Amino acid sequence: MKKLGLGIVGCGNIAMTYLRNAALFRGLELRACADLLPEQAALRAAEYGLRACAVEDLITAPDVDLVINLTIPTAHAGITQAALDAGKHVFTEKPLGTTVEEGRALVVLAEARGCVLGSAPDTFLGAAGRLARQVIEGGAIGRIVTGTAFMMGRGMEHWHPNPAFYYQKGGGPVLDMGPYYVTMLVNLLGPARRVMAMATSASQNRLITAEGPLQGTTFPIGTPTSLLSLIEFTSGAVITFGASWDVFRHSNAPIELHGTTGSLRLPDPDTFGGTISVSHGGDAWEDLPTEERLYGQINWPYAAPDRANYRMLGIADLAAGLAVGRPPRASGRLALHVLEILEAILTSGETGAPVPLTTTVHQPPVLEEDEARAYRV
Known part of the structure; x- marks a missing residue:
C-alpha cells in the first residue's frame, strides 16, 4: 500500500508527540517539517530523519500528501487554507479556526478542492x-x-x-x-x-x-x-x-x-x-x-509515563478513510x-x-476494535 506522505508545519512542543507516534501507525510516512524558526525545524528533522524546509516549500512539495498543521491557534486558518489551495489534505490541531466564519470557509474550501480536512482532537x-x-x-x-x-x-x-x-x-x-x-x-x-x-x-x-x-x-x-x-x-x-x-x-x-x-x-x-x-x-x-485496551495503554510522557497519548490516531483514521472514500471521524x-x-x-x-x-454534524461512526487494530503497525 502506498504510504501517505506527511509534512509537519510547526515544530514546537506538541510536534514531539506527533513525530514520535507516527511510527505506531501503518500507511503513514513523515517526510518533511517546517517552522518559522528554521533552527527548530532543523532540530526536529535531525531527530527524526526528515527534510527541513520553508513552510511554503513544504506545502507545495510533491511528496507531501497531507499537511499536519501544528501552529499556534491564530495561524491555523492561514496555514490550512494555503495547504488546501495547494491541493493537500490537512489535519490541523484544534481549534479549526479562531472563529466559526474562519472554520466554515475552510470546510467549504476543502470540499471545493476535493481535499480531506481533519482536525484534532482525536482523543475521543x-x-x-x-x-x-x-x-x-x-x-x-x-x-x-x-x-x-x-x-x-x-x-x-x-x-x-x-x-x-x-x-x-x-x-x-x-x-x-x-x-x-x-x-x-x-x-x-x-x-x-x-x-x-x-x-x-x-x-x-x-x-x-x-x-x-x-x-x-x-x-x-x-x-x-x-x-x-x-x-x-x-x-x-x-x-x-x-x-x-x-x-x-x-x-x-x-x-x-x-x-x-x-x-x-x-x-x-x-x-x-x-x-x-x-x-x-x-x-x-x-x-x-482501559489500560489493557487498544489505545488506552499508558505510554506518555516518555520518561515517567502516567497516561495514554496516541495523537496521530485521527490521522491514521483519515488515511484509512482516504483508501475507501470514507470521511475521517475527526473531520x-x-x-x-x-x-x-x-x-x-x-x-x-x-x-x-x-x-x-446554525451548524450540525452526524455523530461520528463508532471506531470498531478490528478497524482500530488494523491501523497499528
Whole structure:
C-alpha cells in the first residue's frame, strides 16, 4: 500500500508527540517539517530523519500528501487554507479556526478542492471514548437526560515562561481546552442545537510566576477566564459545561452523564485512556479501566509515563478513510460544529442571551476494535 506522505508545519512542543507516534501507525510516512524558526525545524528533522524546509516549500512539495498543521491557534486558518489551495489534505490541531466564519470557509474550501480536512482532537477515538460509546449504545444507562463537564485549573502562568497568548481572543479556557470536552460530548450524544452561558474573570491581569525572563511581570487578559454554560443537544440532553483558569483545586469529574437507568463517569478527555465508571440504577460505581485496551495503554510522557497519548490516531483514521472514500471521524465538519458551540459559549457569556446553533454534524461512526487494530503497525 502506498504510504501517505506527511509534512509537519510547526515544530514546537506538541510536534514531539506527533513525530514520535507516527511510527505506531501503518500507511503513514513523515517526510518533511517546517517552522518559522528554521533552527527548530532543523532540530526536529535531525531527530527524526526528515527534510527541513520553508513552510511554503513544504506545502507545495510533491511528496507531501497531507499537511499536519501544528501552529499556534491564530495561524491555523492561514496555514490550512494555503495547504488546501495547494491541493493537500490537512489535519490541523484544534481549534479549526479562531472563529466559526474562519472554520466554515475552510470546510467549504476543502470540499471545493476535493481535499480531506481533519482536525484534532482525536482523543475521543481512544480506549475510553470507544468504551463509553459501547456502554451508552448498549443501553447501560438508558436515555441520557443531563450531565456535567468541567475543565478547571490554575491556567498557564505558573509553568509557561511566556503565557500571555493563551489569554487573548482566540484562546482562553473555552477555545484552548474546550474542544476536548465538547468533541467527546458530541461523540457520545450527537450534535447540539442551543447554548446559554455566563462569564467572569478573577483578574484583568495575570502574574507570571514561571521561571524565565518574564517572571514577576504581569500581562492583561483579552478573554474571560471562567465560563459556565448549558449545552442543549438535539437528543434532548442538557449538559452543564464549565471552563476556568481561576481554580486552584476542585473535585468535579471531567465528564458525568446521567441517564434514565444509570450514570456514566469519564476520565479527562485530553487523554486517550483512563478509567470510566458506570452506576446501574444508583448502585456503587463499577470501574472499567482501559489500560489493557487498544489505545488506552499508558505510554506518555516518555520518561515517567502516567497516561495514554496516541495523537496521530485521527490521522491514521483519515488515511484509512482516504483508501475507501470514507470521511475521517475527526473531520473538519465535526471540528466546525464544536467550534460553533465554543464560540456560542463566549457570545452568550458576553451578551447573556441564548445562542441557537446554525451548524450540525452526524455523530461520528463508532471506531470498531478490528478497524482500530488494523491501523497499528
